[in-house]
Amino acid sequence: MKKHKNVVFFLIKFFATYFILFAIYSSYLQRSQTKVGQFKTASITTIVADQTVDLLDFFGYDSGAYQHKEELSVKLLIHGKYTARVIEGCNSVSIIILFVAFIVAFAGSLKATIIYSVLGSLFIYVINIARIAFLAVMIYKYPEKQEFLHNLVFPALIYGTVFLLWVIWVNKFSNYKR
Template identity: 75%
Template sequence: MKKHKNVVIFLIKFFVTYFILFGIYAAYLEKSQEKETSFQTASITTSVAKQTVGVLEFFGFHADYMQHTEELSVKLLINNVYIARVIEGCNSISIIILFIAFIVAFAGSIKATIIFSILGSVFIYVINILRIAFLTVMLHKYPEQQEFLHNLVFPAIIYGTVFLLWVIWVNKFSNYKK
């Protein structure tokens, strides 16, 4: 058991952190989404859509967003044409929870862990908005590439970002650095 002590401690810290944060997020979703009488996404999902529209408008696109009336999503429009949608899984909170759980499991000093968790989460959030804007533009210009863009390019951007942040954390700030 002593041989695997670090692995066991890592797993315990990871899963405890993950399930606590996920429980808080699930409770937030339960209270903030409406799916019984009409559809209304959580405010964070709507904010991501709104901020994505801001990025699109910054780059000269006539963009807008609106709550989808038939599902829990927010429509993204370019030139009044429905191009993409933002669902709960696209708002980056689930991936941020995963990111923080890893940082806590590979903890460094308390100060470094808190600061890196906050700054990394903000960075992931911003990258996520940029990737949604990028995907929306690409789907607008190349709708026939939807499967490739959504299933490969889109996840590669966010997961690549998280992986890069994890590598930086482990090598520069965690107690496991060389």
């Protein structure tokens, strides 16, 4: 058992952090979303959609974000054309929770763990907004490629970013670095 102590300790820290953060987020979603009558997405999802519109507008696209009337999503329009929707899974919170759980499980010093968790989470959040904006533009320009873009290219961007941040953390800052 001593041989596997580090693995067991890692798993306990990872899952404890993950489930605590997930429980907090789930509670937030229950209080902030409305599924009955008029749909309303959680404020973080709406903020992500609005910031995506800000980025699209910055690059010269006439865009807008509107609460979908028939589902928990925010419609993204480019030049008046419905191109994409932002749902709860698109707001990056779930992947940030996964990211932070890994960082805590492979903890370094308390200061480094906190700083890297915060800065890494912000980086993931910003990359995610850029990813959604780029996806919306690509779907606007190449609607026939929507499935390929949404199901393969864009998940690879966000998960690749998280994986790269994890590798940097383990090799440079965690107590497990060589």
